[in-house]
Amino acid sequence: MANDIVELKVEGMTCNNCAASLNKFLERKGLEEVYVNFQTKEVRYRETASGIDREKVRQGIHKLGFSVVDEDSDAKGPWWTLERKLLVSAIFTFPLLMYHFFMMAGVELVIMENYWFQMALCLPPFVIGFLHFGRSALSSLKGGVPNMDVLIFVGSTAAFVYSLVGTLLWEANYIFYETSATIVTLVLVGNWLEKRAVEQTTTAIGELTKLQVETARKIMPSGAVVTLKREEVKVGDTLLVNEGDKVPLDGQILEGEAAVDESMLTGESLPVNKSAGDQVIGASVIVGGSVKMEVTAAGRDTVLSQMIELVKTAQQDKPDIQRLADKISAIFVPVVLSIALLTLLLGHFVFGLAFGQALMNAIAVLVISCPCAMGLATPTAVMVGVGRLARNGILVKGGQTLEVFSRVKKVVFDKTGTLTTGDFRIRHIEYHQPDEAQANALIYKLEQHSSHPIAQSLLREMASRVNGVAVELQEVEELKGRGLQARDQHGHTIRLGSDRMLPPQVAGEPGALYLIENDTLLATITLADDIKADAAETVAYLKSQGKSAVLLSGDQEAKVAEVAGYLGIEEYYGAQLPEQKLERIAALSAQGPTAMVGDGINDAPALAKATVGVSLSNASQVAIQSAQIILLNGKLEYLRKAFGISEHTVLTIKQNLFWAFAYNIVAIPIAAMGFLNPMWGALFMAFSDVVVIGNSIRLRYKRIKS
Template identity: 70%
Template sequence: MKKNEEIIALEVDGMDCNNCAMSISRFLERKGLEDVFVNFQTKEVRFRQNDEKLTLEQVKNGINKLGYQVVEPEQPEPWWTLERKLWISAIFTLPLLLHHLLMMAGGGLPFLDNNWVQFAVCLPPFLIGFIHFGRSAISSIRGGVPNMDVLIFIGSTAAFIYSVIGTLMHEHDYIFYETSATIITLVLVGNWLEKRAVKQTTTAIGELTRLQVEKARKVMPSGTIITINREELQVGDILQVNEGDKVPIDGLVLEGEAEVDESMLTGESEPVRKSANDEVIGSSLLVSGNIRVQVTAIGRDTVLSRMIELVKTAQQDKPALQRLADKISAIFVPVVLTIALLTFALGHWAFGLEAQQALMNAIAVLVISCPCAMGLATPTAVMVGVGRLARNGILVKGGQTVETFAGVENFVFDKTGTLTTGRFRIKNIDYRTSDRKRVNALIHRMEQYSSHPIAQSLVREMESRVNGLDLGTLKVEEIKGGGLVAVDDAGVQYKIGSDRLVGTETALAGQLVYLTANDELLATVEIEDELKDDSDELIHYLKKEGLHPIILSGDKQAKTAEVAGKLGVEEFYAEQRPEEKLSKIEEISQRAPTAMVGDGINDAPALARATIGVSLSNASQAAIQSAQMVLLNGQLDHLPKAVIISKATVRTIRQSLFWAFAYNIVAIPIAAMGLLNPMWGALFMAFSDVVVIGNAVRLRRRKLW
């Protein structure tokens, strides 16, 4: 990849809400950069570099000019943190607030009776707020998406300037220093609580990142074992992993046996037995035994890296609810400013209120309004929901997948390898030639070129029947939904697969695999399959929840009907070619939102066409790439968990959005009518974000099953 096409990731400090992220996104997109993604929760800004349109240095300068800070590697944390701003502001605000409350009770602090002393005490928190909120407010306006800080900046500044005018005019009724200082301090408290709460929504990323193994034992060609950093590993390296070690990176077992705990990655509670030719996942733990592993994936291609990436980018594909909230947030601040101006103008000139009372009502409108709650409702819930799915071994591609999956009504299952074990057993081989060794060798050799469960089972079953016969060069091609075709050095064409591949004249009754040479039948293989242990439980769960299970298989009518009958599935379709599966999925999806669950290469088109494609992790890469959801343990027992967590996530989003909208709809009119002191408004506004984030955090611990 060329340098100017690389995906660049920057850490950016100072983003408090979704509007901040939108400001940076708009800036980069207006400059012509592509694949822009900004996540205020993880502080990550990513884009595809294009030096012709904007160099990396220009990007950094542009982001810094917007009022945010690009964090450079090894850069120390700044001294002037949010916490220090809060403490200093609170120290000066408390006397002003206490004096105000005591005056309401007929007392007060004597030294604050002087307006100039109040001015001096208010000045530090005002300057902190003026710079902190002012910089953010101006940045958001430049970015085209005014944020909450615009309202806080105008409200606190108006109260301070009005108080200064009162001080110069010696008018005690015009003094509202405590209002200005308290607004700033309470909003800083809210920002601090929000910052702490947001961290809790991203714990899944932290937990997954901490799983990464930093060191690996590499076996050199000489047999010497050296310790190297994970970043130095290359595909093909041989690693030694001993009992008690974590597997450094994804790989294939070359020799040895071990019990491996994959629970943190796949949600599988029991250790899994691994031996030669089995795949192991990086960061899984060897409970017992020792193995030698050949590295098969590094960097972003590993299972753990993909998990981290999917959780990080959960918000990139925004749910419809989020897009609605974003649109409202973008126009919210101008609307609130208009309402505040009308509150002052109508209150003073139409209803005859004193100027200071009308101003306090307008300030109350400004400080109680909270667009951030609307912007935070969806991304925080999605982040927590996707994180919980990941911890249970369920990967989802994008936040919209969660929302869509929660609304799925039809669940369409491939049969072989999905509802059944996929570990077929050879019941009988009917040889139609005396050269049995050649037949065995052809079956074993050709089926190695397919990832279909029947093919994998035949390869495994035929291992003991192959006697090292040399077949020469075979050019093998897989036919989707049919089987395999091979041509040897002599030009003989071999076919192995279903009756559709070998032709109806050759086909016989039963669950058979056919092998032909130049269309002459060499052998038929009768195979058996069995249901997975969790298939019956899954179908029972779906039916209990009012969801509709359907079987869509390329297998014979009789075999499909038998499986459907055992599971109690009323609707099933058999003998479906890939193009027929595609057509059937389109038809079913038109009736209601549909999830297609499959694992074979012939399922890939249907997985892509369904409302949501669900693939098993031991599926073909084509199936995994086509799916929006992957069950990492390769079993169906996680599908109910995926349904439950997705529905709980969407429910959390709706609760938070209801709170955000209801809060603003109720609070703004109350403030406009003069029934709310601006200081109380600031307090309520500060905690409105925390309520939304707290609701999302609750999803992490809530008992769902």
């Protein structure tokens, strides 16, 4: 059906160029939202009316040299694996390689002096390499992005064909079977090491996927409890979750109390106590207690699914630093082929080298070159960095976000709910009439009709002050931006709200709340919003890193100034309307990369407008949609971790690219001048990718100060 999202698992992709050729093929066929990830072997696209059908997509993928793995097929995968290819190739290459070393030592082996016998030993590795690298090389050429396998295929084939000519002529100087076989075997060794190393960069995805719960216990209307698969659970279902169980999906607690371990999702090490009305995240663990919960999100809408999706797609958004590498990689193979041809022609015709020696120099140029290292430099580092962030409950949208975030010099904070707790407390109540209990009861009753955060805070605090006094209110209505209004049983008008509710003859001050009966002031309520414990430490950290903090709030100027003064923030703006906030963010972003830190709900427009939006919201869908970085635990201290890991990820990318460029700049001239045997060239090339990936893996365990 058109417009469906199709997901496939594709084997055979070994590098970014493989993914790029497959990506181009799918886009040319009219498919949209194409996503190809060679590390996770995932291919995803959206079907369109003008695109080809699924069977033709499978056939096209097969023609490119890759294979689609069916979900219903054997989970063990194909029998003819990379490991088996390597084993067979190594068995036949070993005697050829040993004979080469024996000859260098002056030891003669009569049977190995038969060139037909050498060819028989070389044939299995050569055929394996011809098919393995040839198919990949051909697919990359078809896709318009030639990869490293083109160089390996040309080099090993040239050595084999030249040796075959020598066998037919029975000319010892033409025999280089050991070179052809060794190139194939050593490159397969490199691919095997690379495959194992790449798997370590994707462990974050595996760890998150393993968190998903397979079954859930649903409470039926009759009261019976039945076990369902996760996919069968729907939004609105009531589930039973006992001590020791994982929460199957996102939801809200209906009954019961529990201590919930959310560490794998939010990075918060201590269990969180939750009761009726609280939200729970799928895959968190009930370490104490038992609850009944209503499912509020299922499938792709759950927090865990969003986390997995963001981690999977992280490398799709390439950092600017990778663009130069991509441009060079695109022309790298043709350039290397040209250098190899020049090495052959100049070496033989200009410098008088024997054709066989000139050919070996050219083959050395082909096999020492490594465009894959440049292709792996960024995605492997990004995958590890994003994975480490995810394990700390920090979601990041793509590699470009990491790079830009690492360069941020100005961090703009919202006040309420970001630097302050958002849980208001009563600092003082001044009663202007003698009946304090009646005033408390009116405040409590009125605030029951509002969902505003201040109202919820007042309800909690006033519950203990009512002292059993009951009042009846009618015609309760919420006056937007002002407060609440109602009528009591005697027909009096009761109002509770800001100074805008006061009659003209009564003076008030911004920020306080007033309880009024008709035109008589009953009570004045002064509120306080506590500053978060880690706010001052976070601002101090930013200053120590050469970054400046800015406070931007819609609250009264005096309150904003008070918070800014306490935290040491020099630049602040109060009484900002939503459109003014956007103007401020735009102006600051124009000066340089600027991060906006907010709670992800009412700050969504500002988060989207900033260079990088950082949401402190706990699992808010709005946060995930509007911000580029989401701190699932809602703690400011994790902002420091986000900066630290982002900066070290970009540093790792730079190190990887430096190695990839430096390796080729040094190695290719050495090979062209004849100082490098093709077999050693194959060995060095095989390990160059592993060096890049190993440096990326190091980021996973590296100690980062924050």
